[in-house]
Amino acid sequence: MKRTSRDIRTTNRYQVLRQIIAESPTSRQELAAATGLSLATVATLVGELLDLRMITEVGFEDSAGGRPRGLVAVNASGGALIGVDIAETYVHVELFDLALNVLARAEEDVRPGESLPEQVVGHVAAAVGSVVAQAGIEGARVLGVGVSVPGQVDRATGISEYAPNWDWHDVPLLDLLTEHIAYPLYLDNPLRAGAVAELWFGAARGRGNAVVVNLGTGVGAGLILGGGLHRGVSNSAGEWGHTTIVLDGRLCRCGNHGCVETYVGAPGIMLNLRELSPGSTLLHPEDQTATIDALSRGMLEQDPVALKVVRDTARYLGAGIASLVNIFNPEVVVLSSWVAATLGEPLVAEVREAVARHALPRPMAATEIVLSPIPTDPACLGAATFALEGALQSVGQRNGKKRTTPARSRTAPPS
Amino acid sequence: MKRTSRDIRTTNRYQVLRQIIAESPTSRQELAAATGLSLATVATLVGELLDLRMITEVGFEDSAGGRPRGLVAVNASGGALIGVDIAETYVHVELFDLALNVLARAEEDVRPGESLPEQVVGHVAAAVGSVVAQAGIEGARVLGVGVSVPGQVDRATGISEYAPNWDWHDVPLLDLLTEHIAYPLYLDNPLRAGAVAELWFGAARGRGNAVVVNLGTGVGAGLILGGGLHRGVSNSAGEWGHTTIVLDGRLCRCGNHGCVETYVGAPGIMLNLRELSPGSTLLHPEDQTATIDALSRGMLEQDPVALKVVRDTARYLGAGIASLVNIFNPEVVVLSSWVAATLGEPLVAEVREAVARHALPRPMAATEIVLSPIPTDPACLGAATFALEGALQSVGQRNGKKRTTPARSRTAPPS
């Protein structure tokens, strides 16, 4: 809420590093043009990042007849970031270098019984240890660990206020993790992680207003507004999945009827399929992934049932996303998470059409609808991005230069 | 998008003046506490406002044993602001002093045939002239004129991109108005005007995140996010009225089916009534205002039909507003505009209940749902507020201290 000139600096630092990561190597000139900052500012920020060893100078580039431009690039080995994606059935951990390449990966299954925070934390700790070992990185290089945990999270206190899948209430997750993990920790939820990942590395890069629609088992949206993540007053913004689109429609696990999620989440899509063709071979009653995969293949083979199911789903999605477009007037809507990735471009094409039918022409004209270009788990990447942001933020911290002269007692001055 | 330290100053100036208007007289101490700024900053800002004659020193207040606090208050006669609310059937103009009291009022009817921009502009010019004359104000005191015009507006160029009621397309409204009105002009739409009015003077004061729901003939929402108005990428955010809540529901004038507006806008409410009790005496088929008035009276008299209609309407509203709560996680939802004002607290009570049934518990717990406390036409007040913001913004402008030394030709230097 309260803005200070330091926030401007932080924003600019983000922008510059983002640009460098996106386009390495690059010159200061190019950075200035891309960010709109002055050359001088870019130069000092680049200097800072060089000092931090996050980027390095990598040579020169001919200029049109004059002094060559110095090129900088991400120093991939300048540090490591860890992203943790805690989900209902698994804990997924990835270790990234600073170019955001995945250096190591670990996955632990969370079995249905294991709903105690300690058990989950155990899995996380094990997986984090594993990726660090695999990558052969010294601990000091790890700049931070971002953790995405479903449900409502208070990132300031590190408390998981509510996690629906395990019925957690006010679990002090950060404290529990701190006991096992020595690196700086950053907690948030997958919606916001996904949004930040798109903002830094995906389809929302350079956009001030974007909506990242998450289509998985659950459904939600991450909001980029005014160039930054919108959290809402209690850090629970983005619960788009429980928007009513069919009054008195399907029963949702939230207790309501007709939520978007019940039509376009993976279980909802399965229900769409079952209602259309109860005996379809595409349906794998107990396996969401298999069913969505089958639908994807079915579409490629022009299977009429698959096509119809996807079209129906796109219709629901279209109505829901059109509302988002009308309300936010974003530059881009990004479809993300595994269901979107699996159904891919054919789904997006249907969605584009459906949204165009429902949205108002003016906001629609300004909005692009695209598939997330992020290849890996966006929650992992986003969580790692939180760690990166955290590492960059502390750069600006006053560097502890306390007064060196000892306080002298006024009552007993030196003679 | 691009933030500079000047924006911080502007924000702080807004905050201080807002606080002074809200609580006059007040001391610098109180302002510092309320805004979170340092005493020094508050002092300089107060100094600026004193110089502008927007506020005045009005005496002193005892402090606990020390120097008394100087008190400042709005200098009501320090300037005048004009708010223009252009609507489908009328043009409403109000002239405010700096304490935002209405000094004069004028209304012109726009007849069904008069859909030409020139005709509407003529009404506006006449009404503006009238309020200035009524108030007996010298023209120089008028700080600006805010104009709220329905539909999509490009406030930068002053073009009314699209006004549904008159089928305007890309009308250069600002240029047309400039020909008749000599004061600084500020154009925007009623949704955003309403939101700004709430932010400055209403239920959203001091809140960083608020949603202002407009219930009139049309329906929409103004969004206060991160302490400021959210405009979206093409200044058309807030079109909440065309959110689908009943897939394949009632036909809306936007061409879609099941939009919120078709259930909770005034015509929608009339339809709710007709469907429930086709022959009801509450229904005035051609008169929205009369029907809503009748419903309001009916509720007071415990008329079962009226109660049921309002409850049904609240149910739709509840589903729609719950979605907003889930998505934005605002501190407050404000119900505004004439339908909300007429149905009043009984409606709000029903809505509160309905929203609580639909929204997720966490965001719901952080959200208050209230009726707009603004007594007059919120679009007028909001439009005037745009003018006030405009007047404050130009304070910071570099005060024309251009280079005084004439540029000397380099090829012919003075000997």
Add this chain to the structure above:
DNA sequence: TGACTTTATAAAGCCCCTTTCCTAACCCCT
């Protein structure tokens, strides 16, 4: 009247960004 409080203003310090000036580095041409 003097000590103590509290408020308000002035000064100094720090942060940030930009503009301007100057040096560095490279090209090409003579």
Add this chain to the structure above:
DNA sequence: AGGGGTTAGGAAAGGGGCTTTATAAAGTCA
């Protein structure tokens, strides 16, 4: 090989802003 010409990059100066600290101003109370 040695100058222009050109472009890049850095240092310094300048302009905003906000805060902390010191000082002046204006009371109260003993």
